[in-house]
Every structure is written in structure tokens, then in C-alpha cells.
Amino acid sequence: MAKLHFSLVAPERELFSAEVDQVDAPGTEGDFGVLPNHAPFMTTLREGRVTVRDGSTVRLFDIQGGFADVGPDGFTILAEHAVEAA
Amino acid sequence: MASLKEMRNRISSVKATQKITKAMQMVAAAKLRRSQDAAEAARPYARRLASVIANLAAGVSGDGAPALLAGTGREDRHLIVVAAADRGLAGGFTSSIVRAARERIDTLVREGKDVKIVCVGKKATAQLRRLYSDRIVENFDLSAYRQFTLSVAQPIADLVTKLYEAGDVDVVTLFYSRFKSVVQQIPTALQLIPATVEGGAPAEGASAVYEYEPSEEAILETLLPRNLTVQILSALLDNMAGFYASQMTAMDNATRNAGDMIKRYTLEYNRSRQAQITKELIEIISGAEAV
Numbered sequence: 001m002a003k004l005h006f007s008l009v010a011p012e013r014e015l016f017s018a019e020v021d022q023v024d025a026p027g028t029e030g031d032f033g034v035l036p037n038h039a040p041f042m043t044t045l046r047e048g049r050v051t052v053r054d055g056s057t058v059r060l061f062d063i064q065g066g067f068a069d070v071g072p073d074g075f076t077i078l079a080e081h082a083v084e085a086a
Numbered sequence: 087m088a089s090l091k092e093m094r095n096r097i098s099s100v101k102a103t104q105k106i107t108k109a110m111q112m113v114a115a116a117k118l119r120r121s122q123d124a125a126e127a128a129r130p131y132a133r134r135l136a137s138v139i140a141n142l143a144a145g146v147s148g149d150g151a152p153a154l155l156a157g158t159g160r161e162d163r164h165l166i167v168v169a170a171a172d173r174g175l176a177g178g179f180t181s182s183i184v185r186a187a188r189e190r191i192d193t194l195v196r197e198g199k200d201v202k203i204v205c206v207g208k209k210a211t212a213q214l215r216r217l218y219s220d221r222i223v224e225n226f227d228l229s230a231y232r233q234f235t236l237s238v239a240q241p242i243a244d245l246v247t248k249l250y251e252a253g254d255v256d257v258v259t260l261f262y263s264r265f266k267s268v269v270q271q272i273p274t275a276l277q278l279i280p281a282t283v284e285g286g287a288p289a290e291g292a293s294a295v296y297e298y299e300p301s302e303e304a305i306l307e308t309l310l311p312r313n314l315t316v317q318i319l320s321a322l323l324d325n326m327a328g329f330y331a332s333q334m335t336a337m338d339n340a341t342r343n344a345g346d347m348i349k350r351y352t353l354e355y356n357r358s359r360q361a362q363i364t365k366e367l368i369e370i371i372s373g374a375e376a377v
Contacts, residue, residue: 009134011236011316013127029299042138043299044308067309069138078135080236080312 002036005074006052008061010082015061020054023075025068034075041070049085050077060085090362093355097348104344110175111337118268118330124233125265125323132320135313142306143283152303154247154310157280158256163200165223165255166191167246167278169262169321170210171329172229177336179263179271179329180209186273187261191218202255206242206322223249234326239319246318247311250279262321263328269335271328276321278314 003019024033026048034041045068050061066079088096143155168187170180187203194201203218205211205225214222224245231238249255258279263271276282298305 007130009131011128011131011319012124014130027299040296041299042142042296042305044305067135067138067305067312069134076134078131078138 004034004036004038006034006076007074008050008052008063008077008079008082010079015082015084016052016059018054020052022053024051024053025077026050026063027068034070038070038075040072041068043068045077045079050082090355090359093351093358097351097355100344100347100351104341104348107337107340107344111334111341114330114334114337118327118334121323121327121330122265125320125327128316128320128323132316135309135316139281139306139309139313140283142302142309143281152307152310154250154279154314155281155283155306158253160256161199163202163255163257164194165202165204165246165249165258167204167206167242167258167260167318168210168214169206169260169318169325170213171325172208172227173329174209175336176329176333177339179332180207180213182271183261183263183273184210184213186275187214188217190259190261190275191221202249204242204245207325228322234319234322236315236319239315239322242318243311243315246278246314255279260318260321262325265324265327265331268331271324271332276317278317281310281313 003021004023005018006020006023007017008015022033022035024031026046027043028046029043031048032043045063045066047064048062050063052059052061061079062083062085063077063079064081066077066082069076069078166187168183170183174180191201191203201218201221203214203222205214205222206228208227208229211222211225211227226242228234228238246258250258257277260276260278262274262276264274265271
């Protein structure tokens, strides 16, 4: 199955960058999930939690504001603040 | 001719200075590595943001474009933000930035433009105040911050945006030192407002099929102020790395100079010590002969 290239970038550093199966993120107009081969899509983000799924592993990040860009070469979140949730 | 005691004192004082410059060099080297990493870690964000904005800006042009991107349509009033170091002892680091800024300021003034200045960093303020005290609107002292984060750059960006939105300035340019390598930092002018969009329109037609939430304009509207802050932050991070690189080089030179001085003084000291011994010997021998 095709994979989705996802990267989560905060101003100070890149927190995550890898091939994954699915990413859920909190958009300003509602939460959304992104699977591989998603149509190009851009949105601003609100405060919330980003869920990254790859196989059976799940990683969670708390972000505050930012911006999501789903393009042909993957999914990028530019967060204003981001920390990995325990 | 200085007495032997004076020369001994001089040698030991140069030695003490050398110890200090050596220590500063090593501290700067350690901090350089850390700040270089920080500057590098911040790049992906700035680069992505710039490319997204370039993408969006290609789609949004003309009347719908936000003021930060489009500008006021005039360029009579300039705001120059000069970002340099908060501390000294770093060779010509601050001077080279200030010199670049001064050239621009003088050119603009000659052209009859209105120029305002914002200083970032204590040393920049000190150098610019002497020349343009009436043009400086604000100065920032960042010496209290050990690490630069977005919250450090935010007040600067806020001030710039405020001045722009109040209609006091048309063009905002940031002067800082781009960190190219440890031996090369280039004083650079970066135009913040109107935002410069790099690379023209990448991926022709790509923006047409994009879906936007909320609208393209609304996204651009939130991204541009953030881009401003991020640009200032990366300039500050570059500055910090450049500052330590420059300090390291300056202190390395100082240490070497001190070494040369010590060698010269020691030679001189030994020579006059031997001269004195010889003189004393001659006195003793001629005294013994006289008996």
C-alpha cells in the first residue's frame, strides 16, 4: 500500500519526518484525516492533537496553531508550537 | 630601558590576558556549535513557509492580495531594522552590519526618503545612535536571552507590523549577517515588507487544484505575519552563529598576538638579564684585579 510522507515542523526544529499510513489533524474548520494520495489541500490549524499512525504504532503531538499543506509530495504541518504528547 | 621587574610584570600581564582570550575562544567555539545547530534546525520551517507562501502568492495577486504582500504602492518611507550583536569582542562583526546599513540609510536619505531605524542588539544601538539618534524609533536589547525562539522575534515583528499598519512606513528592510560558514558571514539586506516571494511561481497550475480551508486569502493573511516573525528569527539565529564564529576568530587572533608579545618580551628580558650579569661579573673581576 502507498505510504504518506508526513513531516511536522516547528520553528525551532523538525519534530517528525517519515512515511506513515495516516495522519489526523485539527483544522480550524474541523478535524480531518489524511491518507496516502490525498487531494491537494491547505488549511490553518487550531490548538489540538495530531495523531500519526503507521501500522500499529501511534504517535501523538500537541500543537498550537499552525498550518497544514497536503501536496503531491506529502503532508506537511508547520506548527507554531509542537511537543510530542506522552 | 625598563627595569627587569617591570619587564617581568609586563610578561605576566600579557600571559594573563592570553589566558582570558584563550578561554573566550574556547567558550565561543562551544557556543558556536550550539548556535549553528539552532540556526540549521530552524531552516526547514522557514524554507517550507517561504515555499508555501510563494505558492499561494502566485494564486492571489492583484486586489485581493494582503497589504503585507502587496505593499502600499509607494516607497517614500523606509524602516531599516538593524540586527547585530549584544556583546562586543567579536572583531568587526557589528561594524560590518552597521556599515552595510549605513550605506543604505545614507543613500535613501540622499534620495530624499524618510528613514526610520529600529536597532536590535546593544552594540548596534551604540553604533547607530551616534549617527542617527533622531531616526531611531526603538531599540531591542536581547542580551538577556540565551536561546532565540519565536517569542524573542515576536515583539520585533509586532513593532514592525504596527508601524506598517499605522501607515508610518512603506518599505521595511532587515539588515543582518548571513551565516555562510565559520569564516564567512555576509552582511545582508532582506526586504520584509512588501514580502519578497522567491522563485516566481513554482509548479504551474498546482495552486488551481488546491482546496483551501478557509480561503486562500485568509490563509495568506495568517501566514504572512508569521513569515515575518520567522524571517526575523532566522536572521537572529544566523546572527548568533555569526557572532560566535566572529568572536572565535577574533579571540584566536588575540591569543596568537599575545603569544608573539610574550616571546618578544621574554627575549628582551633574557637579554637584559644577561647584560646585567655580565656587567656585574666585569665589576667583580676588575675589583679583584685592583686588589
